[in-house]
Amino acid sequence: MSTPILEIDRLSIGFAAQNRVLVNEVSLSVQPGSATALVGESGSGKTLSMLAVMGLLPAGISVLSGDVRLDGASLLDLPPKARRRKNGSDIALIPQDAMAALNPTLDVQTQFELVLRTHLRLGGAAAKARTIELLDQVGIPSPTSRLRSYPHEFSGGQRQRVMIALALSCGPKLLIADEPTTALDVTIQQQILDLVARLREELDMTVLWITHDLGVVAGLADRVAVLRHGRLVESGTAEQIFYHPEHPYTRQLLAATPTLFDVEPGTGA
């Protein structure tokens, strides 16, 4: 295909001061319109890699070498202000916990207005119309009547829907979904995952899933990259990873995935 929309190129991240490497030469390229999953346990470096893409590494931790390119242009070379502008417009994040990510003291409309004004310079009526459209798109019932609701007035699943709408508000090229359902009940989880999958198709978006649970992304990702201890263990199409895993660690992860069916995936075929 064409140039990858996101290209992580031999990226190393760590404590520069102590010469301690947490992510070691990880490469990953995400094709436009694809859904890629970055899978790993805590400490695997998946979250740090994601934060590096968003330019949000915690203090003391920095990119040691390598590059992150969006549409062929390096993100690391950008001055901080321009880098921040990319977040929310070109790159958007669906976080783990919508309750923590939404501002509890602002109603929904105000939060959307803030984003729409910053990135798209939309104001007043235009912002309101766009907000209603977005809320409708993510399946919030009668969105017009919910504009003045506060985050706590939504159920957990609806809150995550609002969060997704907010992530979509500026038409991002790349949507990063960081374990977006861990805080939700299982029956709601599926609705949210289905929603993101449906929106990806309808809006022709690129999605990067970040998760510790291989099972969850089986039906969601075309490509899967497995990380462990800051290194890329294996990557390939979902079929390759699930049906013909090569690395023992990938097999181990597959075996650990609990299932309701007796044919243990990954061991057969």
Added chain:
Amino acid sequence: MTTPDTLVEVEHLCYAYPSRRSLIGPKPAAALAVDDVSFSIGRGEIVALVGESGSGKSTIGRLLLAMLRPDSGQVRFEGQDVHALGHRASRAHRHNYQMVFQDPYSSLNPRLRVGDAVAEALAITSDLPAADRREVAESLLRRVRLDEEIYDRLPSELSGGQRQRVGIARALAARPKLIVADEALASLDVSIQAQVAQVLRDLNEQEGLSMLFITHDLAMARRLASRIVVLNRGRIVEAGATGDVIRAPKDPYTRALIEAVPIADPLRARAKQRERVERLRGQFAAEPHPTTDERTTS
């Protein structure tokens, strides 16, 4: 109905969280968190209590451990009503049933070395002389497959999975007959879940330890439990042998839970998802509000 093989009997248990008094008007009727729940746990058996948030599953666990007092109904442990015991007798009785908590980051005292946490449990629940406690505590750590070198570490130096196993070792120190594991795997990575689940299974198979495994995860319940009790909004909607419940669920809620378990097979998972999305699109066209099935908890 009490047989020597029954360890715990829960009968017609009801519990409502105390509601807030309203300033004006009558006191609002409290919704029952646990509504007429009855089940039993046999000796050497693992029973899974499956439900989502608000199902009352954790409340039942706490009622069982006498951390809460029911509004009505009984919990009998080897025939003894655990809520009928006096303060002192209850304290002496507690070591029989131990809890493994959900959050490995708050279930251990941050200032206590993990070995000392296990040794303390021995000090409380046994007559073991102080000099022997370290040795026994180390053997307990080995039983949950932790290296005894871990003894002198602080909880902050351990991973989530290691902490969770320390929590299990601490519970084992009391030589309990029943372990109540309340979402004990939920906050762990999938691969670590499998390891900790294996520790629980070994304890059950090799030592006949009974367990109440409280979870939202049917797949994990299937891995561990011989019987499953499905809860929805405080009520039991279905109960039976694990295989029967999963293969032939009778209740629509159980079916929804089964549907929600991810399939670790790309082709089948994609096909299923396409089916669901199409169905949703159909609904979307028919009526514009596809999320009415979702509870509003506010």
Added chain:
Amino acid sequence: MNRTSAPRTEFVRLPRSSSQPGFLALYWANGAARFGLITLLVILLLVLIGPLFVPFTPEQIDLSLKNQAPSLVHLMGTDELGRDVFARVLDGGRLTILVALIAVGVAITVGVVVGAIAGYFGGWVDNVLMRIADVFYSMPSLFVVILLVALIGPGFASIILAISAFSWMTTARLLRASILSLKKSDFVQAARGLGATDLRLIAAHILPNALAPIFVAATLGIAAAVLTESALSFLGLGFQAPQATWGGLLEEAQRAVISGGQWWRGFFPGVMIFLVILSVNFIGEGLNKAILGRKEHGE
């Protein structure tokens, strides 16, 4: 920044063992805290062993040398009786600091006991104790302290009593609040589930985890106690002449400074009080920051 792209920072749980700076390192990294600790240690050293190197005793009168400005012989000058001000500042400092430490010790003990009982047992016990604390909070403390000392007469015990009577409430409240939340934490529930007694729950599990803010409060309390003692002595209600304290020296210095222009009489005790308060506050703030810093790293 918009909310869409603001992930919570705490979900990055960093490996801790080797990269995590310890409490002392965090404290030492803070310049003000370092300054406070060094200054306070120097002052303590001065008042404790300084007198060994001063060739005058604090009460040694030599009228031929009265009202002398600071010199190499009399570093801080002399007073109207020819006594060495430096010797008196050191001697007074020892007493002032000792009084402050004991008063804070008493206040903390009372505060911990009251706070622990209120927080752990809750209910009406909590209500009664906290209302008593409220009553103490709402009294104009300096005024009541003055009244108290005037009634029972000045003296070591009465001064300590007066100071500590009005400084235990903060400790009690802080401790009560942390106990209320710790009481519900899983590890306390676990110990309770094992059949631990109330005493063990409090002493082994709750108190050790609730003490950090108490240390901070205690440190800051020392500053307040030094001030209160100085104020009492300044008003003539503290230790009686010829015993020196910093507040007492200031009181003696009043006329000498105003009409005699003998600035050194008031300057040196004043500077000492200032330095002690400043360094103690820096230390308290530094402790607080170091504790919070460690909490942030997922303790």
